[in-house]
Amino acid sequence: MSYIRKIKADLDNYTGTERKIALYILQHIDSFKDCSSHSLASTLNIAQSSISKFAQKLGTRGFTDLKMLLIEENVRAKNAVKGKNLHTTIQSDDPCNVIAEKLISEKYNALRQTTEHINFGSFEKIINLIHSSQRIQITGIGGSALTAKDLAFKLLKIGYHVICEIDSHVQITVAQSLTKQDLQIVISYSGNKKEVLLAAKTAKANGAKIIAITSLAQNPLRDLADYILDTVSNEDEWRSSSISSRTAQNCITDLLFVSLLQLNDARSLSMIQRSRQLINKLE
Structure with a gap:
């Protein structure tokens, strides 16, 4: 999950105090490592306690945890602009064993954080x-369509009447019926794709x-949904593919399948x- 992007996305939904904290973070992200909760509270x-509550609202343990995540994310973003990042924390010069470990860590964090956010x-x-x-x-486009098809197949296997078409025009046609x-x-994951929003x-x-199976960031899909299942991923705009976000989605859909089973x-x-x-019999 991109915390910087989440802060930006939720600006209009914050209280006055939360908005002051959010704007300060966004405007001082490059020097944020020298900031403490005490100094931030004094400056604003x-x-x-408002700073701690804001950090927890974003899904972190507290201000120190949020600060470290924001610093790491900011460094990744700068490296990506310079062409050093292949995907999130994976660098272009990382050996294969390091890439493997980083992918394991990324997927594990997506699974753990997504599970912890389930009500x-x-x-x-x-x-x-x-x-x-x-x-x-079941609807979805791009990488989410793969998750949609997987869930549809599993539910069909246990007797549910499921319709899952990849073509967005067909999705809308089915939705009107x-x-x-x-x-x-x-x-x-983004919750703002116009195709799925029109179908919804x-x-x-x-x-x-x-x-809705979507990210924590405020988005139009969350506003439309009757029920929301959050997916948490550290992927941001510098990702090369929807790896951990699809891992988070599969965490939810697999849990749905097993619970229905x-x-x-x-x-x-x-x-x-x-x-x-x-x-x-086909063999």
């Missing part, structure tokens, strides 16, 4: 909603419920076994 004439009370409601829906449309008995699951608006206008385990496992037996 606010309570030191399991809301998650159980989402599972029941999926289970009770007549039809389920949904009813209040149906559900649309929208997968979009169309489905919602027909009474269908919307589940558990909900009706005997029937679902029977269907998976039957599918395997049929496929084996």
Whole structure:
């Protein structure tokens, strides 16, 4: 997750005090390493506790944690401009074993942070909603379309009526046929792709419920959704591909699948076994 981008994206949603902190950070990012919560509070004439709360609101443990993440992110951004970064922290001169370790760390952090942000009370409601829906449309474009297709295949295997088309025009056409008995699951890390937003608006206008699988940053998709499942990733504008963001998405979709599998385990496992037996006949 890009903390700098999240701060920028949420500027209009902050309180007066939060906005003062956010603007100071954005304007002094290059010299932020010399800043302490005490000095920042004194400069802005606010309570030191407000700074800690702001850092925690962004999903970090506190000001020191946020400061280190922002400094690291700023360095990555500068290196990327100079052509040194291939992807997030991976440098153009990193040996393969170092690249492997950095990728493991990036994916692990995405899995851990995404799991920690799940509201399991809301998650159980989402599972029941999926289970009770007549039809389920799953949408996504680009890298998110791969996650959408994977989830669709898994839900089809255990008996759910799922529609997942990659073409954005077809997605919109399907969305206009949904009813209040149906559900649309929208997968979009940015949450601002016009194709998926139009499909979501169309489905919602027909009474269908919307589940958004998206990033923590405030975005139009979050405003449209009835339920939100957060995905957390350290990828930012300097990424070369949606590696950890798709890892975060798969964390959510795999948890959805296993939870639905558990909900009706005997029937679902029977269907998976039957599918395997049929496929084996092709060998």
